[in-house]
Amino acid sequence: MSSKAKLTKLTEIERKFSVPSPSAEPSFDGLTGIARADRDEPVTMEATYYDTADLDLLQHRITLRRRVGGSDEAWHLKLPQAAGSRSEVHAPLSDDLPAELRSLVAAIVRDRELTPLATLHTSRTVTHIVSDEGAIVAEFADDEVVGVDLRTAPDAEIIWHEWEVELIGTTDQDLLERLCRRLTDAGAQPSTYPAKLVHVVGSPPDRSTYADPTVEALARLTDDLVERDRWVRENRPDGVHQMRVTSRRIRSLLRSHPALLELPGGEHLESELRELAATLGVARDAEVLAKRYQQALAALPPELIRGRASERLVANSKAAYTRGLRRAVRALDSERYFQLLDGLDALAGAAADGDFSAAASVAHARHKLRKAAKKARKEPSDVHFHSVRKKAKQLRYVAEAAGRPTLAKRAKAIQTLLGDHQDSVVSRAHLLETADKAAAAGEDTFTYGLLWQRDAQEAEDLEQQLPHALRRLNKVGR
The missing domain is CATH 2.40.320.10 (Hypothetical Protein Pfu-838710-001)
Structure with a gap:
């Protein structure tokens, strides 16, 4: 060619x-x-x-x-x-x-x-x-x-x-x-x-539909993954993020239904989806940081932007996104990725006659979220808050597949809240690392400290909002 x-x-x-x-x-x-x-x-x-x-x-x-x-x-x-x-x-x-x-x-x-x-x-x-x-x-x-x-x-x-x-x-x-x-x-x-x-x-036959809502959700999400693939290749705004989210939705669906994982290839597909999300995450994390710092620096008076802060934080993050995008596209052109897509199609076909209890999966996901939230209350830490976020995300995706929109909406609120919290955690680590490099080069590091403190304050504010978000979710009927 x-x-x-x-x-x-x-x-x-x-x-x-x-x-x-x-x-x-x-x-x-x-x-x-x-x-x-x-x-x-x-x-x-x-x-x-x-x-x-x-x-x-x-x-x-x-x-x-x-x-x-x-x-x-x-x-x-x-x-x-x-x-x-x-x-x-x-x-x-x-x-x-x-x-x-x-x-x-x-x-x-x-x-x-x-x-x-x-x-x-x-x-x-x-x-x-x-x-x-x-x-x-x-x-x-x-x-x-x-x-x-x-x-x-x-x-x-x-x-x-x-x-x-x-x-x-x-x-x-x-x-x-x-x-x-x-x-x-x-x-x-x-x-x-x-x-x-x-x-x-003539028209091709319509896509297969499945009576079980879990299997139908799996097939629909696989179609979404294929569409988001093109968004990444075209470098559309938010394309990497949307494909990564879709891969995580599918993985959450598999993890929430042990019977799906037990089907031939189920556990391997779950592992491959985790690897795909990690590959996309390199570009996505850089994209988030570039946007975050661009907005943060634009809000500061010029006299507070010292040294090479803009170059190190914004330009370098954009360059990291470009490198991550190239790496992601290479992965999407691989035989391994095509086998993942073939495997997801085959899994939906193999599960077509199954009966996967959506109610049991929702109850299990709620239980895991309650346990994570309890641990975060007893031992507040960034790690435990991140665990709550992941459990809320899993509950949201399972609730969406089960046709529980109110529960999914409340779980999404927690996921979004703690997603912003995690962004601040990642940002503060990046600011410290970048400030160390700037200091070693003899540059003024004032701006990095200022942004670090703002991120820390944002995280504290978000933590204060978590109990209310959890109470709202708990009010949704079983």
């Missing part, structure tokens, strides 16, 4: 319509804010779509194609986004799929081969919708399509006519609705196919 392809990302907001043949083109005359509609000459495009043998991409509402012809010939990866829109990633046209594009779907494809699924030959005529200000704000595409399913019917053609309208450089939903009305006025109907590819190969 090619390497170092430059990816281009954009958001696609479009609607598709089925059109009876023959049909008259819609008119865009008289639309408020629209000056004219400029029609291009027809172009011919050929697209080859790729997927695994089990249609894993299509199952996740993702399409991958290599398009030749037209103004955007390239490799196209279309990813689901918010309702009514998709994220589209382009890579320069090449014979082989660029590694950077495959990486974005690696958690779905894993080590499976991507092979040609279908071809679409499209004769397209584009009309540019131009605003009163002279900007192209939408495109209307009149498509005559010939599709071939390369796997099941390589000698048969499926022919249809469709229209598309897409916003360009705007998210104006009112404009989109007005344009769509012009299409329906001309006899078109909203397409029942979410993508041209589905018109050719």
Whole structure:
């Protein structure tokens, strides 16, 4: 495969319509804010779509194609986004799929081969919708399509006519609705196919659902983990954090149900999830510190920021995040990680006919939290407060899976409270270490001491709030 392809990302907001043949083109005359509609000459495009043998991409509402012809010939990866829109990633046209594009779907494809699924030959005529200000704000595409399913019917053609309208450089939903009305006025109907590819190969079977809420939660969280994988690879804000949280949710679910751990591979998966969370934690911890110190220093008068505090605390933490992110992505490209995902899928299948008592798991998690809280009351320490946080987090995740939203909300309040407390613990240790390095370099260490004291005060304030949060949780019925 090619390497170092430059990816281009954009958001696609479009609607598709089925059109009876023959049909008259819609008119865009008289639309408020629209000056004219400029029609291009027809172009011919050929697209080859790729997927695994089990249609894993299509199952996740993702399409991958290599398009030749037209103004955007390239490799196209279309990813689901918010309702009514998709994220589209382009890579320069090449014979082989660029590694950077495959990486974005690696958690779905894993080590499976991507092979040609279908071809679409499209004769397209584009009309540019131009605003009163002279900007192209939408495109209307009149498509005559010939599709071939390369796997099941390589000698048969499926022919249809469709229209598309897409916003360009705007998210104006009112404009989109007005344009769509012009299409329906001309006899078109909203397409029942979410993508041209589905018109050719059909919709893949729906994801399996499970009667037991614990098994359903396991399957849903595995899907979430796969989605968050792409967030990390794209370096989205909070992406590392969300993937780490999801891995911990799955691990808490396994640890709270011994019967799941006893299934083949259960204990190994729990261990692998712990390792994954630790790998992601390197980048996440650095990300938290960088944001924390950036905000703390911004709140200080300039005269209180001494020496190289900003560089050592903020810049160095950001650099540590970048290194941690690269390490995380390497782990996500490993065979070990793909085996973890395969194992989670297999575990849900193996547990499909099981009966995992959600009530018993919730009761057990509450008992563990009470024990940890009791110990923290008798022997207050950072270690014991952190233990309470972990038990509250486990209770929250189990309660969510069991359909106990109020209990989950109260447990989350404790988790958040003591999560902030733990952040202050980690920060103070980092401040002391950094201050020692600064002192050794002959720098002023005043700022580090000031921030340390503020963190210590924050921790004390949070500890005072814990009893109230625990009482609120205890009021929730068993």
